[in-house]
Amino acid sequence: MQNPAVNRIKNLQRPGEVHRDAYVAQDVFDLEMKHLFRNAWAYVGHASQIPNRSDYYATTVADQPILMVRHKDDTIHVMYNRCPHKGTQVVIDTKGNAGKFFRCPYHAWSFRTDGSLASVPLKRGYDNTDFEKSCAAKGMTSVAHIKNYRDFIFVKLNDAGPDFESFFGDSLSSLDNMIDRSPVGRLQVVGAPLRYLHHCNWKMLVENQTDTCHPMVAHESSAGTVKDIWEKEGGDGPRPMAVEVILPFMSSYEFFEGMGIRTWDNGHGHTGVHHSIHSDYSVAPGYEEQMQAAYGAEKAAAILGENRHNTIYFPNMMIKGPIQSLRLFKPIAADKTLVESWIFRLVDAPDILLERTAMYNRIINAPTSIVGHDDLEMYERAQSGLSSDGMQWVNVQRLYEDGEGTTPEATYNGTTEAQMRNQFRAWEKFMLMSMDGGVAP
Amino acid sequence: MKVTMQALVDFVYLEARLIDERRFPEWLDMFTEDAIYWMPLEWDQVEEKLTTSLLYEDKLLLRTRVERLEGARTFSQKPQSRCQHLLQMPQVDSMDSAANAYQTWTAFHYAETRFDEQQILAGWARHTLCVENDGLRIRKKRVDLVNCDAPFRNIQLFV
Numbered sequence: 314m315q316n317p318a319v320n321r322i323k324n325l326q327r328p329g330e331v332h333r334d335a336y337v338a339q340d341v342f343d344l345e346m347k348h349l350f351r352n353a354w355a356y357v358g359h360a361s362q363i364p365n366r367s368d369y370y371a372t373t374v375a376d377q378p379i380l381m382v383r384h385k386d387d388t389i390h391v392m393y394n395r396c397p398h399k400g401t402q403v404v405i406d407t408k409g410n411a412g413k414f415f416r417c418p419y420h421a422w423s424f425r426t427d428g429s430l431a432s433v434p435l436k437r438g439y440d441n442t443d444f445e446k447s448c449a450a451k452g453m454t455s456v457a458h459i460k461n462y463r464d465f466i467f468v469k470l471n472d473a474g475p476d477f478e479s480f481f482g483d484s485l486s487s488l489d490n491m492i493d494r495s496p497v498g499r500l501q502v503v504g505a506p507l508r509y510l511h512h513c514n515w516k517m518l519v520e521n522q523t524d525t526c527h528p529m530v531a532h533e534s535s536a537g538t539v540k541d542i543w544e545k546e547g548g549d550g551p552r553p554m555a556v557e558v559i560l561p562f563m564s565s566y567e568f569f570e571g572m573g574i575r576t577w578d579n580g581h582g583h584t585g586v587h588h589s590i591h592s593d594y595s596v597a598p599g600y601e602e603q604m605q606a607a608y609g610a611e612k613a614a615a616i617l618g619e620n621r622h623n624t625i626y627f628p629n630m631m632i633k634g635p636i637q638s639l640r641l642f643k644p645i646a647a648d649k650t651l652v653e654s655w656i657f658r659l660v661d662a663p664d665i666l667l668e669r670t671a672m673y674n675r676i677i678n679a680p681t682s683i684v685g686h687d688d689l690e691m692y693e694r695a696q697s698g699l700s701s702d703g704m705q706w707v708n709v710q711r712l713y714e715d716g717e718g719t720t721p722e723a724t725y726n727g728t729t730e731a732q733m734r735n736q737f738r739a740w741e742k743f744m745l746m747s748m749d750g751g752v753a754p
Numbered sequence: 755m756k757v758t759m760q761a762l763v764d765f766v767y768l769e770a771r772l773i774d775e776r777r778f779p780e781w782l783d784m785f786t787e788d789a790i791y792w793m794p795l796e797w798d799q800v801e802e803k804l805t806t807s808l809l810y811e812d813k814l815l816l817r818t819r820v821e822r823l824e825g826a827r828t829f830s831q832k833p834q835s836r837c838q839h840l841l842q843m844p845q846v847d848s849m850d851s852a853a854n855a856y857q858t859w860t861a862f863h864y865a866e867t868r869f870d871e872q873q874i875l876a877g878w879a880r881h882t883l884c885v886e887n888d889g890l891r892i893r894k895k896r897v898d899l900v901n902c903d904a905p906f907r908n909i910q911l912f913v
Contacts, residue, residue, distance in 0.1 A: 504795065510906065671806050
């Protein structure tokens with residue numbers, strides 16, 4: 314018998330359109346948790362968050378409680394944050410150091426930092442019970458697939474779905490560029506992430522990252538006001554850092570068209586192929602010289618010449634290489650998304666770059682950010698509007714070209730919605746690949 | 755001007771009132787030109803510029819906020835938000851007339867509403883005040899939320 318979920322998913326798209334149920338229906342959201350987010354590679358955290366042995370970081374991947382820990386041999390392990398005994402979350406704070414063992418606070422079962430069971434109190438109570446054959450005896454369950462890519466820790470929870478390299482392909486060039494901007498090729502997480510709760514579907518936020526037709530409209534109130542004030546005050550002389558950061562949001566349609574958009578297989582893509590709103594930042598004194606000394610003039614120029622704007626790592630992560638920030642759009646419910654915005658220090662680079670990174674994060678990504686206020690208003694109006702039965706389809710037709718998705722990589726006019734279509738092609742693929750009767754990977 | 759404890763207390767109360775009554779241009783004038791309005795992201799945060807904060811705003815950014823709130827195309831303020839401060843009596847922590855620096859500490863509850871949604875925040879405001887042009891001014895306002903590390907919805911007005 315045909316699995317009804319397969320048709321449910323297939324019927325949510327027709328050429329240039331997506332059905333609103335992809336955004337508002339809880340049954341579709343539940344299928345996303347079960348299939349999409351388990352078949353795709355997901356970012357967990359960064360190695361610099363757990364610099365010492367037994368350091369841990371607890372988080373979520375989709376609806377799963379996840380624990381990342383540095384083992385005694387310095388390898389990073391990722392496991393489900395659940396005691397194999399009764400299910401208690403072994404770790405409740407987001408970060409800390411386990412000492413020699415994790416110890417469940419309920420019955421004191423303890424686990425080594427690779428998750429294996431170290432001891433159980435009153436162990437003789439399990440004599441002659443075949444305990445050794447139980448799954449509990451194996452300890453905390455590790456996730457199926459882990460990849461440490463240059464200190465960025467990714468996992469894939471299901472066996473279905475491609476391996477790490479096939480999943481990301483050349484899109485890793487954006488991550489490489491962000492890391493290579495450190496003269497020693499290393500990043501460090503700085504501080505806590507901003508956490509911003511949106512009453513809308515997670516995909517709206519992801520789509521907005523490559524939506525280049527909204528800044529000059531939705532952000533007229535914030536970026537436009539900065540522009541007005543700056544011009545009223547003369548508008549000449551060196552721009553304060555805040556002006557430098559916000560003003561490009563008011564760039565023209567032509568600017569964004571010329572920026573370009575690149576798509577890669579499996580739903581990844583980025584804005585800012587040729588230039589971007591990050592291209593014209595002032596130079597940090599001494600930084601270029603440091604980079605030239607580290608990489609040679611040619612490679613340093615190539616690294617700093619890339620000004621990719623937003624790179625989407627499908628399904629729900631975005632990075633800004635020139636700003637060294639990473640955003641996770643964490644799905645909570647069909648109409649609820651938690652956005653985490655993280656920043657990184659370029660190890661050994663001048664502090665002024667980190668100052669700009671931190672400023673960008675709070676001015677653009679914070680729940681107190683006027684730019685954030687502009688965006689949240691649009692997402693939540695859309696989430697409410699989609700309840701309308703009058704029209705049930707969302708349009709993603711802009712600058713459609715025949716043959717999209719037939720090559721592993723393509724570049725387009727910067728105002729295309731090709732990346733949104735790319736995401737939805739991948740969305741269907743990763744939804745169906747683990748369904749009975751779905752398409753094989 | 756001679757700065758008394760009562761003058762400091764009255765000034766902090768007035769600041770909250772100007773926000774609650776949406777008298778933002780007057781409120782803005784309470785700040786010195788080099789003022790900073792800081793809302794840390796982390797508990798006991800010390801670092802100001804080299805880590806993320808919720809807010810770390812100079813006068814230019816504060817002016818932007820105030821103008822934006824009344825803007826014709828400020829869609830997130832249609833309809834406008836309202837807010838209310840409930841302050842515990844400000845405590846004067848230090849009075850140093852030689853350095854022209856006066857510190858107060860004020861516990862508060864803050865409510866912000868828009869449409870049917872009301873958000874309650876609680877915390878402490880630390881004001882660093884000074885005398886300028888014969889009146890008190892804010893040189894620095896630090897707002898520590900008791901749940902600074904929680905996920906927030908929009909905070910659009912001024913805590």
